[in-house]
Amino acid sequence: xxxxxxxxxxxxxxxxxxxxxxxxxxxxxxxxxxxxxxxxxxxxxxxxxxxxxxxxxxxxxxxxxxxxxxxxxxxxxxxxxxxxxxxxxxxxxxxxxxxxxxxxxxxxxxxxxxxxxxxxxxxxxxxxxxxxxxxxxxxxxxxxxxxxxxxxxxxxxxxxxxxxxxxxxxxxxxxxxxxxxxxxxxxxxxxxxxxxxxxxxxxxxxxxxxxxxxxxxxxxxxxxxxxxxxxxxxxxxxxxxxxxxxxxxxxxxxxxxxxxxxxxxxxxxxxxxxxxxxxxxxxxxxxxxxxxxxxxxxxxxxxxxxxxxxxxxxxxxxxxxxxxxxxxxxxxxxxxx
Amino acid sequence: xxxxxxxxxxxxxxxxxxxxxxxxxxxxxxxxxxxxxxxxxxxxxxxxxxxxxxxxxxxxxxxxxxxxxxxxxxxxxxxxxxxxxxxxxxxxxxxxxxxxxxxxxxxxxxxxxxxxxxxxxxxxxxxxxxxxxxxxxxxxxxxxxxxxxxxxxxxxxxxxxxxxxxxxxxxxxxxxxxxxxxxxxxxxxxxxxxxxxxxxxxxxxxxxxxxxxxxxxxxxxxxxxxxxxxxxxxxxxxxxxxxxxxxxxxxxxxxxxxxxxxxxxxxxxxxxxxxxxxxxxxxxxxxxxxxxxxxxxxxxxxxxxxxxxxxxxxxxxxxxxxxxxxxxxxxxxxxxxxxxxxxxxxxxxxxxxxxxxxxxxxxxxxxxxxxxxxxxxxxxxxxxxxxxxxx
Ligand SMILES: Nc1ncnc2c1ncn2[C@@H]1O[C@H](COP(=O)(O)OP(=O)(O)OP(=O)(O)O)[C@@H](O)[C@H]1O
Ligand SMILES: [Mg+2]
Numbered sequence: 001x002x003x004x005x006x007x008x009x010x011x012x013x014x015x016x017x018x019x020x021x022x023x024x025x026x027x028x029x030x031x032x033x034x035x036x037x038x039x040x041x042x043x044x045x046x047x048x049x050x051x052x053x054x055x056x057x058x059x060x061x062x063x064x065x066x067x068x069x070x071x072x073x074x075x076x077x078x079x080x081x082x083x084x085x086x087x088x089x090x091x092x093x094x095x096x097x098x099x100x101x102x103x104x105x106x107x108x109x110x111x112x113x114x115x116x117x118x119x120x121x122x123x124x125x126x127x128x129x130x131x132x133x134x135x136x137x138x139x140x141x142x143x144x145x146x147x148x149x150x151x152x153x154x155x156x157x158x159x160x161x162x163x164x165x166x167x168x169x170x171x172x173x174x175x176x177x178x179x180x181x182x183x184x185x186x187x188x189x190x191x192x193x194x195x196x197x198x199x200x201x202x203x204x205x206x207x208x209x210x211x212x213x214x215x216x217x218x219x220x221x222x223x224x225x226x227x228x229x230x231x232x233x234x235x236x237x238x239x240x241x242x243x244x245x246x247x248x249x250x251x252x253x254x255x256x257x258x259x260x261x262x263x264x265x266x267x268x269x270x271x272x273x274x275x276x277x278x279x280x281x282x283x284x285x286x287x288x289x290x291x292x293x294x295x296x297x298x299x300x301x302x303x304x305x306x307x308x309x310x311x312x313x314x315x316x317x318x319x320x321x322x323x324x325x326x327x328x329x330x331x332x333x334x335x336x337x
Numbered sequence: 338x339x340x341x342x343x344x345x346x347x348x349x350x351x352x353x354x355x356x357x358x359x360x361x362x363x364x365x366x367x368x369x370x371x372x373x374x375x376x377x378x379x380x381x382x383x384x385x386x387x388x389x390x391x392x393x394x395x396x397x398x399x400x401x402x403x404x405x406x407x408x409x410x411x412x413x414x415x416x417x418x419x420x421x422x423x424x425x426x427x428x429x430x431x432x433x434x435x436x437x438x439x440x441x442x443x444x445x446x447x448x449x450x451x452x453x454x455x456x457x458x459x460x461x462x463x464x465x466x467x468x469x470x471x472x473x474x475x476x477x478x479x480x481x482x483x484x485x486x487x488x489x490x491x492x493x494x495x496x497x498x499x500x501x502x503x504x505x506x507x508x509x510x511x512x513x514x515x516x517x518x519x520x521x522x523x524x525x526x527x528x529x530x531x532x533x534x535x536x537x538x539x540x541x542x543x544x545x546x547x548x549x550x551x552x553x554x555x556x557x558x559x560x561x562x563x564x565x566x567x568x569x570x571x572x573x574x575x576x577x578x579x580x581x582x583x584x585x586x587x588x589x590x591x592x593x594x595x596x597x598x599x600x601x602x603x604x605x606x607x608x609x610x611x612x613x614x615x616x617x618x619x620x621x622x623x624x625x626x627x628x629x630x631x632x633x634x635x636x637x638x639x640x641x642x643x644x645x646x647x648x649x650x651x652x653x654x655x656x657x658x659x660x661x662x663x664x665x666x667x668x669x670x671x672x673x674x675x676x677x678x679x680x681x682x683x684x685x686x687x688x689x690x691x692x693x694x695x696x697x698x699x700x701x702x703x704x705x706x707x708x709x710x711x712x713x714x715x716x717x718x719x720x721x722x723x724x725x726x727x728x
Contacts, residue, residue, distance in 0.1 A: 064621060091623045092622065096618065098614040099614075100614060103614040103615065104614040106613075106615040106632075106633055107637065107723055108636035108637055108722060117624055117628065122623070129422040129423040133422045136422070154723070156722065156723040171622075
């Protein structure tokens, strides 16, 4: 692992986290050996193809799912060691914003009610006037103005983008330190996306939030996380992680390079000049039959027989760049299992 | 539960008077008068329970009318500094009642808008009103009326006429009077059976789905076990143990027989609801299990439960009638089932004049069942906020 550049303790740290699901007697290793730490006020983007385990990682971070093995440290202490009121406070620090704006709000309650539940439950407001003022402030904070037009509406009376903003406001009721945004804008109109992302960015700056932004859209990750980091996942493993500009301009792992090459640019000339990277196969192996050695080897253009299909590459720093990469051809050779 | 009495009339008038007074006080005369009528009828027909429920609902409706044009500063378009967020407890209570009243009005609108559902609602209301208020207008004929024999006729049976709209039965009694009186215990008992089954089913179903593990195992096994028992042979056996003439015991019996189907449905529904993103968000916000059951899951099941409640009422009604028609339980007049049983044993299957005696109760049962089916179709629109606004 790369040493922490800052001295602050990470908000949350996954150490060698595995997660598996059993479906009809078959054990699916959905996440394997994930090491990831999120610092306060940081943006991390998790990208990767469908089914690579992004949502599962997000849910483990948000505390909605347990790990099968490995450790999850929150504020430097294993999550399981928190009990009682401390546990409740910890739980509230980590919030999630879901992908589907039509499923993320309870259709039976008005927006005002939805926001009031956590405020009342955790006694975050003094009295009724305070409750109403806080709801008003929260709606203003997520750019749902004027709030008076929104509070008494039901979710079905709002647009998808507005609902996602309500979801964000609901997460903010409990003053979290980290928000997992799981494809939070992928189901709203393209025109609305950018403005929601801007809101999220502003909230990060104003409230000192850390954001784990999950997406399969690299262009979006590049736009949103330019000052943060991008982590690329493949079949349940992190294959490369590093500061966004380096990930975009100088990707190391063959999989990351293939992904970056496929990102369309605003300028068609650049798009045309980009070298398309040919993979050996377009098929993503199933989780029930993950290839031996490096899981990417059947598709990798730089496949080396006898090495790639034997050694499971650990995530290691590559000399000369800022990223850590899981590829035996780039990192100093180690003994695999 | 239903039936008129002078005490009920007084209760009804008091509740209605209160509604009217509220209407006058808030300068909402028309809703006030509607409230007066509804509360009086409900109190008269269903006594204190009916009167109080009607009063609460109608009061909310009247208040919601009065609040239509009252601007809550909270919903204004003003700036944060200009808004007054304070609100007294009384104001807050009024606002909530107004919101509830508004929901009632919108739901009523949805009910009226759905043609088939509204016809069903009218049908159900008709049968309930007939059972409650019919005795005010029609006298019960318990003993044989030999004087009605027409000269030269072989029996007392008669086809419908102006005097006896549904004809006469084998003892010369008006079929109409038996139809009016014969549904009272039957309807109340099936509603009680439905309520009992639904209560058990909702409790067990949610517990099984949310707790899983051995709780789920035991409850599901119990439900499946009861489902596999053939019902009529069981009833035959039970006939010797249970007093089938006591309506409460009958209601409990049919409640017991009917909860498993509904419990499995509720369990499946809760299992699907608890996977929703907003339930997951509630877990992340640490809102607690009770909040999640009562505020996140339950409100989205109300229409589903109501539809199933009606279904159970229908099943229980059929079961109760079938027990009588098959002659398993002692005959007690007046009862629609007894009418069918007697009609058959008195030759209604072979004699043309006797057919009227069976037609009355059969039509009553069929129309009541049809009304229930139609009514249940509109419930989804009444309870679902998205559908009831009609957008
Ligand atoms: N509860 C579960 N039971 C069984 N399998 C699961 C469960 N949750 C996730 N999986 C499996 O784990 C794999 C990864 O799922 P995950 O939702 O984390 O992927 P993802 O990267 O978010 O994909 P997408 O981009 O489609 O959202 C999938 O193959 C999925 O089928
Ligand atoms: Mg996902």
